[in-house]
Amino acid sequence: MSRRLSTRAKLLLYGVLLVLCVPFVFPTWWMATSSLKPAGDIFAFPPKLFPDNPQLDAYRKVFELQPFGQQYFNSMYIAVVVTLGTLAVSSLAGYGFARIRFPGQNILFLVVLTGLLIPSEVTIVPLFQMFHDWGMIDTHWPLILVPVLGAPSVLATFIMRQFFIALPHELEEAARMDGLGRFAIYWRIALPLARPALSAVAIFTFLHSWNLYLEPIVYLSTPDMFTLPQALTQYVDAYGGPMWNVQLAAASLTALPVVAVFVFAQRQFVEGLAHTGLK
Structure with missing residues (x-):
């Protein structure tokens, strides 16, 4: 019984940590994925976690x-x-x-x-x-x-x-x-x-x-x-x-x-x- 409780407690703890890390991870994820989007799709609502048509044109312009x-x-x-x-x-x-x-x-x-x-x-x-x-x-x-x-x-x-x-x-x-x-x-x-x-x-x-x-x-x-x-x-x-x-x-x-x-x-x-x- 104690092992089940400890397993449930760990799962609960990991779940809480995953929820808490979202505010820290999401901005970085949004930055990386938005760099692959056309400029008009960056502020689309609701925000898209994955670009529909990834493009590397922005990275080329960075160096140009x-x-x-x-x-x-x-x-x-x-x-x-x-x-x-x-x-x-x-x-x-x-x-x-x-x-x-x-x-x-x-x-x-x-x-x-x-x-x-x-x-x-x-x-x-x-x-x-x-x-x-x-x-x-x-x-x-x-x-x-x-x-x-x-x-x-x-x-x-x-x-x-x-x-x-x-x-x-x-x-x-x-x-x-x-x-x-x-x-x-x-x-x-x-x-x-x-x-x-x-x-x-x-x-x-x-x-x-x-x-x-x-x-x-x-x-x-x-x-x-x-x-x-x-x-x-x-x-x-x-x-x-x-x-x-x-x-x-x-x-x-x-x-x-x-x-x-x-x-x-x-x-x-x-x-x-x-x-x-x-x-």
């Missing part, structure tokens, strides 16, 4: 109307460089705050954490002026330097610090007895053990850089330099109206890396946050 391949490459390489740079900076800073004692350590870390409280909109004007003086407007340097060295890396530093604090002191003592210096301990012992936290930082940093929208609009003006979020706004007709099927086709291609990261790396992300002690 904009240098979409170059823009895709821009977003990809910027996200990769920002991720690697954030991993390097946040792991070094996190290890320093967690394992090296120096005067004013806690006060300095509190000052660093205030970066989480400052919206990017507040600093965008002085940053624009600074990069303008450096001759970096309409280049990718602002999209790389600001996330790696600015406030967006503060959360990554906090996650890495929380992980390194939990490492046993006996590991460092044994390493010193073997003749390792401070940087060697970080590189050969602490960093390999921090793979769960590094995975979590890498995932949310990549996604943040991939979806960045405000900064590219401010710093970039040449279509060949655009990133994908900015490029999606350029698919308009002669009257300035959105070309919905083309925009949805471009959005579907843009979402592929995000879906891949979510499917293949969600477990590493959860484990990484669990190892840092974050709730």
